[in-house]
Amino acid sequence: MTRHFLDIDDLRADELEELLDLASAYKEKRKEGVPHPDLERRTLGMLFQKPSTRTRVSFETGMTQLGGHAIFLGADDIQLGRGEPLKDTARTLSRYVDAVVARVFSHENVEELARYATVPVVNGLTDDAHPCxxxxxxxxxxxxxxxxxxxxxxxxxxxxxxxxxxxxxxxxxxxxxxxxxxxxxxxxxxxxxxxxxxxxxxxxxxxxxxxxxxxxxxxxxxxxxxxxxxxxxxxxxxxxxxxxxxxxxxxxxxxxxxxxxxxxxxxxxxxxxxxxxxxxxxxxxxxxxxxxxxxxxxxxxxxxxxxxxxxx
CATH class of the missing domain: 3.40.50.1370 (Aspartate/ornithine carbamoyltransferase)
Known part of the structure; x- marks a missing residue:
């Protein structure tokens, strides 16, 4: 079953601990210069309606360090909810990429992306939540x-x-x-x-x-x-x-x-x-x-x- 991450309480307490342990392990590997290409050949699609410094750079750099690739699609590259329906965007991207990060205004938009996507959708920020x-x-x-x-x-x-x-x-x-x-x-x-x-x-x-x-x-x-x-x-x-x-x-x-x-x-x-x-x-x-x-x-x-x- 595809897991999405739209807010922090999408995790159980034991899953949060597991995820933080994994993050700590990656931090130590980077500090020691140990390669960790665990997502080799994986692609992350990044849909951003809002500008960003830390969110964009950390996700793009993170995918590179994990051996994968990130594709950034800004407000001028894709019109979420205008023209092509969100459900079509979600289903199409699911056939191209392995996961999607969406930084959008409306929380309902990221929920709709997750409803129709067949790959994990991560909330990179909405007006209601910032779980990352x-x-x-x-x-x-x-x-x-x-x-x-x-x-x-x-x-x-x-x-x-x-x-x-x-x-x-x-x-x-x-x-x-x-x-x-x-x-x-x-x-x-x-x-x-x-x-x-x-x-x-x-x-x-x-x-x-x-x-x-x-x-x-x-x-x-x-x-x-x-x-x-x-x-x-x-x-x-x-x-x-x-x-x-x-x-x-x-x-x-x-x-x-x-x-x-x-x-x-x-x-x-x-x-x-x-x-x-x-x-x-x-x-x-x-x-x-x-x-x-x-x-x-x-x-x-x-x-x-x-x-x-x-x-x-």
Whole structure:
């Protein structure tokens, strides 16, 4: 049966652990210069309605390192949902490539691609979810916990780990909430009124095992946590809301003042960052920052995902 990856809770907890183990193994092989052409002669189709730096480069580079090939189709190359129906695109591409990554606006579009494709479809980002980012986030947290011994030697590396999301309840936040539920991470979400994550996402996280705590107080949210995570306040397509959002998010910036409530916390941001807005330059470039470990781990996590989907 063809497996797709449209959000992080498409995985079971044991599958998440297996996938992160595989990602870690690929990271070690790359560090040691050990070739790993596990997807030799495989082709990845990449359908991108939205521009990208990390998603495009990490998937293309990952396929190359795995011995395969990636074909990029941008907004000017293919018109998703216009002209040719999505179901025809899905069925046609399935006869050419071994997997598809779709970075699109509407989550319904990636769901329709998966419904008709006979090869794995991976969500490279939609307005509702960014599960590939969450894989990299969880890999980064696991590495940080292992390094610091924060889980007390439990067989589950996420046992006892706490995190806070501070800022906009956007697509990254929603997938991260589900990822924390799946991994067993105690998560608190702090957003201004009107910017919270969807109720159905909170319910899904609860069903996975750990319901997030929700607040509008960022200082309370970060108190004593292991990880503080944020993202931009103004995402692509929201530029006309800039003045309103800058007012509404006052007090939600990750800076040294806020982090005084979390003296041992590491800091995460999925990039690109608007320095001085949602995060200060000092924090982003400081010793607590795991930001560029996260960025690197997009490569390793996605290699693990592709190999896991195609070599099952």
């Amino acid at each position: 980012q969450t894989l990299a986030d969880l890999l980064t947290i696991r590495e940080h916990v292992d390094e610091g011994g924060s889980n007390g030697g439990s067989s589950n590396p996420f046992d006892g780990v706490s995190a806070a999301w501070v800022g906009d309840g956007n697509n990254v936040a929603q997938s991260f909430a589900l990822g924390c539920g799946l991994a067993g991470i105690d998560l608190t979400i702090a957003t201004p009124p009107g910017y919270g994550i969807d109720e159905d996402v909170l319910e899904r996280a609860d069903e996975l095992g750990v319901a997030p705590t929700v607040t509008d107080d960022p200082a309370a949210a970060v108190e004593g946590v292991d990880v503080v995570y944020t993202d931009v306040w103004i995402s692509m397509g929201q530029e006309d809301e800039r003045d309103l959002r800058m007012d509404d998010f006052a007090g939600f910036r990750i800076d040294e003042e806020l982090l005084a409530n979390a003296p041992d916390a590491a800091v995460m941001h999925c990039l690109p960052a608007h320095r001085g807005e949602e995060i200060s330059e000092e924090v982003l470039e400081g010793e607590r920052s795991l930001v560029f470990d996260q960025a690197e781990n997009r490569l390793h996590a996605q290699k693990g995902l592709l190999a896991w989907l195609l070599e099952r």
